[in-house]
Amino acid sequence: MTYINRISVRALVEHVFRSGSIESGFRTTASLTEGTRIHQTIQKTYRDQDQKEVYLKTEISVGDITLLVDGRCDGLLVEEDGSIIIDEIKSTKHALAQFTADSYPVHWAQANFYGYMYAKDHALERITIQLTYVQTQTGKQKQLQNEMSFKELEDFVHQVVNQYASFANRKQSHAEKRTESSKALAFPFASYRDGQRKLAGTVYKTIESNKNLFARAATGIGKTMSTIFPAIKAIGEGHIERIFYLTAKTITRTAAEEALKQLIANGVQLKVVTITAKDKICFQEEMVCDKANCIFADGYYDRINGAMLDILEQECLMTRNVIETYARKHQVCPFEFSLDLAYEADVVICDYNYIFDPRVSLKRLIEEHKKQTALLIDEAHNLVDRAREMYSATLVKSHYYDVERYYEEINPAIANSAKAVSEHLFVKKQEEFVVGEELDIDLVDKVEIFSMHAEDALLEEDGKNERLLEAYFSAQAFVKIARLYDHRYTTYCMVDQSEVSLKLFCMDPSHLIKQMSKGFRSKVFFSATLIPGEYYKKLLGGTAEDYTVSIPSPFEREKVKVMIKPLSTRYRDRNHTINPMVEFFVDVMKKQSGNFLVFFPSYHYMQLAYEKFTELAPELETIVQSAGMSEQQREDFLAAFDAERKERLIGFAVLGGIFSEGVDLRGNRLQGVIIVGVGYPQIGLERDIIKDYFMKLNQNGHDYAYVYPGMNKVLQAGGRLIRTEADTGVIALVDDRFLQSKYQALLPQEWRHFTVEGD
Incomplete structure (x- = not known):
């Protein structure tokens, strides 16, 4: 039987070519938006005959495996003589002088793949591959070109695929065992408790029908097993490929692990990963994520593929202790290790924020993966207030005042931009501002200007200034939440002596919960205390089309x-x-x-x-x-x-x-x-x-x-x-x-x- 494994060009080449260390604890949070802007700026310079965002795909067979590889190349440029240039655009904060033909093999690999797919589809004997690097602050460009024959591209592509083959073989073998064992899996207890069969059946129907469910099930029903078991059966029937079990607390995470442990013992073949908070799982006394301070960050990407293959071949239930054991064995960061494993797992147990928080979410989950994923949201009553905090943001005057004082002699640009924010908050205090419905656009602009200056300085200082880091991240969060601000928000001010705090407060998070979970096949919100049901359904983003079920206690x-x-x-x-x-x-x-x-x-x-x-x-x-x-x-x-x-x-x-x-x-x-x-x-x-x-x-x-x-x-x-x-x-x-x-x-x-x- 031929097994078809769909993978994007970028994911494939990053798997094969990733190398190096986890960089400094500071990473720009504006890079994605900025990169999109730069791509659009370059693409606007294309001529009429050129194309942008060209979708390409191909199938490549290795033994019994067929890879369906697809992606969008940034530009397809048509020269006067009819020759084709594949253009791959990369934005960078670094000086362009450091980018040479040998600097980043992964960039060439991505562009080469696009070149191969286009040349194959159009029977081209030769094609030019171009990397366009753009310096974000100056807008200056540097282009590197490499003309290649189709045979050279074909040899390169097959070499990459062969390097990926061992990983693909494992995925194929596991997928077959997972499907067969999920189909054959029996309910792990001799009988269902009263109401338990109804809950399990409703969860299965919800996933099968591509719907959402709000389930109030009394304590004692066995909610954990009653949601996980039917979701696994849905995997066996091909309705989904992945489950996210979302919790608010460690204790409920443990219950999910115990249920899955029992099902695995009963024969189901699943890869289960628990994501533990970074501050809890970090091996270092001081959480500094760079190669100079952490041996688990130094060379992480050189060792991660071996670590992934090892743990996935040996383990099914990858709890915190298991991940820590393999992380030490392969000398990799346990937190980043768990995130990388999450993209390969059948079941991921984690906190709400990995799906619902726009500042924390697992961003590499592409839409295609979401369509094949069900969310099981445990103790869903907790999500209302948790979401309010996820979608709110606070500015604290002293953060900016401290930055102003520190940088007033060494970096006037940062000092002045921090002063503008600090003074604006002071004016709010003088005005005795308490609550207002309108977003203060002037303040948002000042915070965004500060953020730009702070980012430049943090990159130069390698993110070492804790005072500036704190202000920068709060500024970034504030600007991001400001973009979500609408009639469901309000702004309020708190004054404590000389301190002033201003908060963008989300009063009704329902639309954002719905937006952040958009694209997933099904969402199952369950709790013993979704009472009153309509209140929770409304605030958790429910609609009239969603299923509801209420199951009383099974006990006398x-x-x-x-x-x-x-x-x-x-x-x-x-x-x-x-x-x-x-x-x-x-x-x-x-x-x-x-x-x-x-x-x-x-x-x-x-x-x-x-x-x-x-x-x-x-x-x-x-x-x-x-x-x-x-x-x-x-x-x-x-x-x-x-x-x-x-x-x-x-x-x-x-x-x-x-x-x-x-x-x-x-x-x-x-x-x-x-x-x-x-x-x-x-x-x-x-x-x-x-x-x-x-x-x-x-x-x-x-x-x-x-x-x-x-x-x-x-x-x-x-x-x-x-x-x-x-x-x-x-x-x-x-x-x-x-x-x-x-x-x-x-x-x-x-x-x-x-x-x-x-x-």
């Missing part, structure tokens, strides 16, 4: 006793209700054995209750969440909830924090959850801005800004209790507002058989 409602204690937890009433509230805690714990977690809306409130609790029940062992806990401290906190421990444990934690979501304390590890308050986010300027925005749209702004996000935290915290068929326990809700119809309507069906405890 008698498994959990739900009670409401109608005490006021409002700030003004806390001193009066703290005593009866803590007495209620003790009373509940006397009636229900086992470990408890008690959640509070703030650290301060938690501390007040904790002190009172230790007075009333000094015999009970307690553990308390603290702000800024390290990973080890978090693990120790959870490990303390041991099912075999002799003495019961009472944990005090913050609602909406690291222990109220994604934590899996099964069986006797946890038998009671008490939730204090309705989870309101802290009242503040941003929340009030959101409220006012949706009020103007004739929506209930208060609910959008406070009630729905707050109740989501409540539901997530309560979901820590019943995780399996064997789990039992009690959920106690402390707040009189839980008796109001608005809040009761937001409770899941399985919580509505509550009892009201005497106030």
Whole structure:
């Protein structure tokens, strides 16, 4: 059987010819836009008979493999004598003198491929290959030419393809095994839980139909397996070739890894990669990404192909530990290694931002790949606020003032441009500017000018000035977000003594979530707490054509006793209700054995209750969440909830924090959850801005800004209790507002058989 592997010219030649080191930690973020502008400038000088952006493709066979290679050459120039010149344009910040015929083999390789494809299609015996280098600051050009015969080009192309063959052979072999094993894969458990088959079937139908899905599936359904398993079956049926499993937290990433580990053990042939944040996986004490400071950056591209082939031949589940092992073996940067692996993997487990954040996304995912990819978005309720931050940007006056002071003697251009930004922000303070709907174009222009000067200096200084780097990246982010600014944004200013911060704030991220995920075959948004469904569907970019499904708890409602204690937890009433509230805690714990977690809306409130609790029940062992806990401290906190421990444990934690979501304390590890308050986010300027925005749209702004996000935290915290068929326990809700119809309507069906405890 002949296997057809589609690959772009650029991807093919970069795979074969890439070499050298990871460059300095500073990389210009304007290069792509600037490169496009320069290409267009050069192409405008072409004559009428010349062509630009010419699409070319060819098929090249090596053994049982056929490569379908395609791409667009920048220019096809027709000379007076009818001869053809293939023009490949490259923009650069560097001096043109350093570009010679031998400088960049990968550039020649790309142009040679285009020359071969055109000459083959038009039966040309000879063709001229031209590289046009353009210096971005000056616009000056340097052209290098090489006339080649078709035979020379053909020999070159086959040499490149032969070098790629071992990688292509592995891909072919793996693709065949992946398809066959995905088709044959059986559900990994003896039976489906109630509702689990429905969720899995709906996910499969969603992918098959090229649709999107919003799924509210109660805790205990087995959402991770119920989304991953049908997506893999869709791979086996040829509907997709890749899955991205997107998460907000490390704990949910681990659940996805465990599910895939089980499926791989059951016979499915998949390559799975987990992308870990750069600051967590970096081997160096100081994260400086250049060859002078990091042996894993030095010569990275000389070794990466060998590292890729090794790990892909030996491993299926490439978690953080596995990637680190091979990175050390081949002496390559583990973070860059994981990104390169992501483009070859069948399943990628990573944070939301690799798809949705315009400043972080995996940009080499071409449209063709997107069409063959499904996004599984876990705990999708988190994406609303995460997206608001992704699509917002802040300027801080002191960043620019510090740059001005540092450069005023050595680089007046930077100093003056930084001063212009700093003074503009100072004027905002003088005007007592707070909130405004219009984008300040004058400020954006000043920030963009600063960014241009800063970029030039950073290139000269090799990105070593941390003060300038910080200001530059914030400026770049500000300009990028300013281009997205519309009626769904507002601008607000914060003043703290001499400091001034100005933020472009995205109030409604729905259109940008939709835009950033455009092109993917299917998106599956799922969570136990997509309540109310229409609210989340609206803010996550859903449309009327999208599928929705809501699946209740698979467990008998008698498994959990739900009670409401109608005490006021409002700030003004806390001193009066703290005593009866803590007495209620003790009373509940006397009636229900086992470990408890008690959640509070703030650290301060938690501390007040904790002190009172230790007075009333000094015999009970307690553990308390603290702000800024390290990973080890978090693990120790959870490990303390041991099912075999002799003495019961009472944990005090913050609602909406690291222990109220994604934590899996099964069986006797946890038998009671008490939730204090309705989870309101802290009242503040941003929340009030959101409220006012949706009020103007004739929506209930208060609910959008406070009630729905707050109740989501409540539901997530309560979901820590019943995780399996064997789990039992009690959920106690402390707040009189839980008796109001608005809040009761937001409770899941399985919580509505509550009892009201005497106030």
